[in-house]
Amino acid sequence: MPKKSIRFGVVDGCGFRAATWNLTVSAGEGPSEVYLSCRELKGAIHTSFHPSGKWHATFTQKTFDEDIKDVSPPDANRFIQKWQRPPEVKPGITLALKIITPWNAVQTEIVPGSKKFSEIKSAQEPKANQVLIVFLNPNEKIEITNFDEIGRLELNTGEIVVVLHHEIQIPKPNIPKESKGTLVKGRSKEDLESDNVKGLIFADEPNGTRVLWDCAVESKKTS
Template sequence: MTENALRFGVGDPVAGRRAATWKVWATQNSPDVYLVCRRIGSAFKLSLHETGRWHFAFGSRDLFDEDAVPASRFISVYESPPPLMPGLTLACRIQTPWSAHTVPLVESEEPGTVWIPPAPENQAAEVVIFLYDQAPPPGDWAGRDSMGTRFVGQVPLSNGGAVVAVCSDVALVPIPETRYNETKFFKGRTLDDFRSPDLRMITWGLHTDGSIVLLETRVEVNRSDESAGR
């Protein structure tokens, strides 16, 4: 099925470092919109359906061992937020802290990606995904003048609307230390995968305006069982 897609990520081609890259797309036969972190691929996807029924879901139950298959592929289910104004909905925000662009950037592996400059220290680069009922005219996008947002890209929708991505630098939300007493893995993954020097984490929740917020950052793991010799 033919699709229209936009690929983007926070990265510094000169320094040769990046954070995760993302893809937002729609097919030419449907106005439904999809978003994935490209590193995760089809394992985990945000679906923004025209009906207003939105959800995060695993791509397949085959990702799990037989004794760990979840009861449902759906992780979180939402209703679309009310429009900011007629014809314009703020769907989601992707925040990348200033310290998260630590992956070696090989542009030949990321063809067509729009690179967004990393945020200054103690800030985050925020990409905002807007849904338009009617595609905006060229050179016009939400927050261009009032918030100083920068244009990232646009995806046309089959119903005449558009997905528009813009970016700006925002205050960094403090990330608390997280403790997990029980961890479940995809099929073929083990605790050894936590030893990766490039371990990443994606968390999500709802903004006060009803939009979905995703935070992508690097992770440092302190394992108490290793310090105890286990």
């Protein structure tokens, strides 16, 4: 199926970047499908904004079966998050997702000759970059201020999906006091002691907005 896409990521201007992202819209007949993926994960996880309004973040079935299923509870499935398309935050504007990249997450060296992407200037310490994935109703007169636009794609319905960004103070994530991580199949604690380990956190805000955190990981050895 033909596709249209926007590739983007945060860079520091000195040859380093954070995660890079690909927002893709199907360009065939019928309602457009919209997907967001982190390019470093090579398609293993993606977020789907289906025209039905049933949205989710999920592992591919192959990734779940080979790497996740055996280290998960018996009732686990490949879905990380599920939610219904939220109501408009303002007339004609639906906030689909946020991506937050703190200043210290820009750690990956940009390889010469790698695929180009739209570059977002990294936030200065102690701030973060916030990217918004927004759906716009073409029948409403809409003015967006205080954001820079990365790009936009038109859906077959006439609706427009837009990628915006701005710099913010780092919000305090709502993390449970007691939480336990699980290593995927084939990984060990030693992998977390490598240099430049990155983490992708799936979260939601009190108002129901879904958020992806692109973070640097600091691991501490325990005796």
